Amino acid sequence: xxxxxxxxxxxxxxxxxxxxxxxxxxxxxxxxxxxxxxxxxxxxxxxxxxxxxxxxxxxxxxxxxxxxxxxxxxxxxxxxxxxxxxxxxxxxxxxxxxxxxxxxxxxxxxxxxxxxxxxxxxxxxxxxxxxxxxxxxxxxxxxxxxxxxxxxxxxxxxxxxxxxxxxxxxxxxxxxxxxxxxxxxxxxxxxxxxxxxxxxxxxxxxxxxxxxxxxxxxxxxxxxxxxxxxxxxxxxxxxxxxxxxxxxxxxxxxxxxxxxxxxxxxxxxxxxxxxxxxxxxxxxxxxxxxxxxxxxxxxxxxxxxxxxxxxxxxxxxxxxxxxxxxxxxxxxxxxxxxxxxxxxxxxxxxxxxxxxxxxxxxxxxxxxxxxxxxxxxxxxxxxxxxxxxxxxxxxxxxxxxxxxxxxxxxxxxxxxxxxxxxxxxxxxxxxxxxxxxxxxxxxxxxxxxxxxxxxxxxxxxxxxxxxxxxxxxxxxxxxxxxxxxxxxxxxxxxxxxxxxxxxxxxxxxxxxxxxxxxxxxxxxxxxxxxxxxxxxxxxxxxxxxxxxxxxxxxxxxxxxxxxxxxxxxxxxxxxxxxxxxxx
Amino acid sequence: xxxxxxxxxxxxxxxxxxxxxxxxxxxxxxxxxxxxxxxxxxxxxxxxxxxxxxxxxxxxxxxxxxxxxxxxxxxxxxxxxxxxxxxxxxxxxxxxxxxxxxxxxxxxxxxxxxxxxxxxxxxxxxxxxxxxx
Numbered sequence: 001x002x003x004x005x006x007x008x009x010x011x012x013x014x015x016x017x018x019x020x021x022x023x024x025x026x027x028x029x030x031x032x033x034x035x036x037x038x039x040x041x042x043x044x045x046x047x048x049x050x051x052x053x054x055x056x057x058x059x060x061x062x063x064x065x066x067x068x069x070x071x072x073x074x075x076x077x078x079x080x081x082x083x084x085x086x087x088x089x090x091x092x093x094x095x096x097x098x099x100x101x102x103x104x105x106x107x108x109x110x111x112x113x114x115x116x117x118x119x120x121x122x123x124x125x126x127x128x129x130x131x132x133x134x135x136x137x138x139x140x141x142x143x144x145x146x147x148x149x150x151x152x153x154x155x156x157x158x159x160x161x162x163x164x165x166x167x168x169x170x171x172x173x174x175x176x177x178x179x180x181x182x183x184x185x186x187x188x189x190x191x192x193x194x195x196x197x198x199x200x201x202x203x204x205x206x207x208x209x210x211x212x213x214x215x216x217x218x219x220x221x222x223x224x225x226x227x228x229x230x231x232x233x234x235x236x237x238x239x240x241x242x243x244x245x246x247x248x249x250x251x252x253x254x255x256x257x258x259x260x261x262x263x264x265x266x267x268x269x270x271x272x273x274x275x276x277x278x279x280x281x282x283x284x285x286x287x288x289x290x291x292x293x294x295x296x297x298x299x300x301x302x303x304x305x306x307x308x309x310x311x312x313x314x315x316x317x318x319x320x321x322x323x324x325x326x327x328x329x330x331x332x333x334x335x336x337x338x339x340x341x342x343x344x345x346x347x348x349x350x351x352x353x354x355x356x357x358x359x360x361x362x363x364x365x366x367x368x369x370x371x372x373x374x375x376x377x378x379x380x381x382x383x384x385x386x387x388x389x390x391x392x393x394x395x396x397x398x399x400x401x402x403x404x405x406x407x408x409x410x411x412x413x414x415x416x417x418x419x420x421x422x423x424x425x426x427x428x429x430x431x432x433x434x435x436x437x438x439x440x441x442x443x444x445x446x447x448x449x450x451x452x453x454x455x456x457x458x459x460x461x462x463x464x465x466x467x468x469x470x471x472x473x474x475x476x477x478x479x480x481x482x483x484x485x486x487x488x489x490x491x492x493x494x495x496x497x498x499x500x501x502x503x504x505x506x507x508x509x510x511x512x513x514x515x516x517x518x519x520x521x522x523x524x525x526x527x528x529x530x531x532x533x534x535x536x537x538x539x540x541x542x543x544x545x546x547x548x549x550x551x552x553x554x555x556x557x558x559x560x561x562x563x564x565x566x567x568x569x570x571x572x573x574x575x576x577x578x579x580x581x582x583x
Numbered sequence: 584x585x586x587x588x589x590x591x592x593x594x595x596x597x598x599x600x601x602x603x604x605x606x607x608x609x610x611x612x613x614x615x616x617x618x619x620x621x622x623x624x625x626x627x628x629x630x631x632x633x634x635x636x637x638x639x640x641x642x643x644x645x646x647x648x649x650x651x652x653x654x655x656x657x658x659x660x661x662x663x664x665x666x667x668x669x670x671x672x673x674x675x676x677x678x679x680x681x682x683x684x685x686x687x688x689x690x691x692x693x694x695x696x697x698x699x700x701x702x703x704x705x706x707x708x709x710x711x712x713x714x715x716x
Binding site: 349352356358360363364397398402 | 601603604607608610611614645692693694695697
């Protein structure tokens with residue numbers, strides 16, 4: 001197969017590129033669209049899920065804590081209302097009550113105390129030495145005296161430990177007194193410290209001043225709440241008492257943090273759940289990574305596939321184009337040959353008549369030379385030689401025109417069965433004179449029996465004749481040489497080989513020997529049609545013609561033809577071979 | 584070459600549109616005891632055939648006007664026993680075979696050898712067993 005010219009290569013390169021791009025686009029678009037939709041849907045629903053989950057969790061815990069606080073308040077309220085001041089002012093009784101509480105609810109209440117209107121602790125039950133403590137200066141006392149039931153923020157107080165109190169105000173003869181209970185900070189802490197989600201999710205309670213009401217081992221991004229609308233529900237428009245506030249904020253360190261908060265204790269405190277955004281949405285991010293990986297791998301697969309498909313397709317198209325081009329060339333070639341043939345036929349018709357007249361006129365002079373008057377002529381022999389030459393050249397003209405006519409396929413095309421060996425014998429007989437004159441011995445090595453061939457005998461004759469003549473002509477007359485003709489059969493093919501010890505064919509000429517009008521013989525001796533005709537005939541017979549040649553050693557032509565199915569049915573053809581010429 | 588004195592005279596009708604060709608052929612055949620009358624087209628040939636009797640006819644296949652094959656068909660109608668030798672300017676066996684199909688005796692392609700032609704003529708007239716070379 002011939003090489004493609006550069007513009008062809010460019011065309012295939014652009015074709016390959018276009019196929020590649022088309023395949024990539026067609027495959028990538030659904031992948032990306034589908035991937036994006038899935039990602040978006042998943043993201044939305046997962047975010048919604050996380051939000052709902054955290055909100056519910058915070059709401060539930062806030063309710064728990066509220067309940068806890070209310071229960072403690074109820075405990076204290078019931079204690080204050082169940083017993084008179086005098087009884088509660090008795091240390092032993094108070095201690096008894098504390099023990100009862102601790103038995104019932106666990107170590108939730110650390111201590112109990114009765115405080116008069118002056119802030120003096122009248123009685124105390126608990127682990128600290130606070131019997132005669134005076135709370136007159138304490139901020140909480142003022143607030144506790146102002147309301148029936150009071151729950152403080154967490155403070156250090158006299159005991160120098162974080163705690164908060166629940167106080168109930170009662171009246172004795174118009175003078176207020178307080179029953180104060182300290183809530184165990186550890187027990188209260190546990191209510192929020194147990195809230196753990198993921199690696200970074202934890203909860204804490206803050207008051208309106210953004211002071212921690214629970215202990216936290218984790219770092220609380222308090223500054224996130226500086227301008228918090230948390231305690232100003234009007235700002236957000238949400239009912240934080242019922243529905244938790246869900247916000248995402250960026251911390252000073254640049255981390256995205258989500259917090260979920262709900263107010264407690266009538267809006268004085270807030271339970272806040274804080275978690276790193278990355279942690280809260282870790283599964284989402286993982287899913288995102290997986291989908292991205294899938295997308296990338298899919299993309300790579302598509303690109304590889306597109307590369308393969310475009311390459312493969314382009315190669316196939318190039319091959320098909322090449323085959324088409326070869327076929328086109330063959331069509332053009334055969335068209336060429338057909339027009340050459342028609343031209344040749346026309347020339348042959350026109351030439352044969354004048355040549356016939358010339359030959360006849362020469363013949364007439366020969367006839368006249370037979371007469372007595374010329375017998376004495378000095379130049380008689382020279383006349384005869386010249387006339388003989390005219391006749392000989394006339395015959396040559398006829399041979400040429402006949403070859404041209406045969407080339408235009410005006411010969412016998414009837415297909416029949418015949419034996420190749422017989423035909424070879426006939427033709428070698430015909431050529432024996434030519435061979436003898438050229439100092440060539442013809443060796444026949446014909447395998448018997450040989451299956452018949454189904455073809456046009458006239459055409460086959462031409463092939464054999466041409467190859468034999470060429471072989472003889474290739475041999476130098478002075479040195480002489482051999483022409484071997486060999487026939488054999490393998491399976492369904494009959495092979496016919498003509499080998500000579502002649503001059504051989506150069507590599508450059510070997511490529512052109514089947515071209516019409518290509519001849520290496522001296523001008524006037526060859527028409528250059530012989531092998532071209534042979535080639536056409538063999539092709540038509542579904543055969544093959546192979547040439548091997550070495551300069552100065554000789555050439556070998558091998559023709560392989562399909563054997564006819566019925567080898568014995570060889571029909572002997574009798575051709576009218578009139579019109580032969582004396583030479 | 585056949586010795587002239589022993590060969591009987593043959594009357595031949597030569598039909599060819601090339602006048603130069605027919606005139607030289609008349610001379611050459613005359614030397615071989617063959618008296619040729621020439622016609623340069625089919626009509627002329629048919630007129631001659633009506634008037635005279637011939638032993639053999641030589642007919643060119645390719646002529647202007649009436650084609651050689653048509654002339655052959657007419658000859659075979661008028662004189663079915665007249666042997667007709669076809670001349671062709673080309674070696675096409677197909678054309679020659681069409682001639683055979685219409686009753687031609689033989690065919691020769693131009694240029695031919697005069698001896699070959701005379702042999703065929705004699706064979707056509709006498710049914711002789713001469714072999715051509």
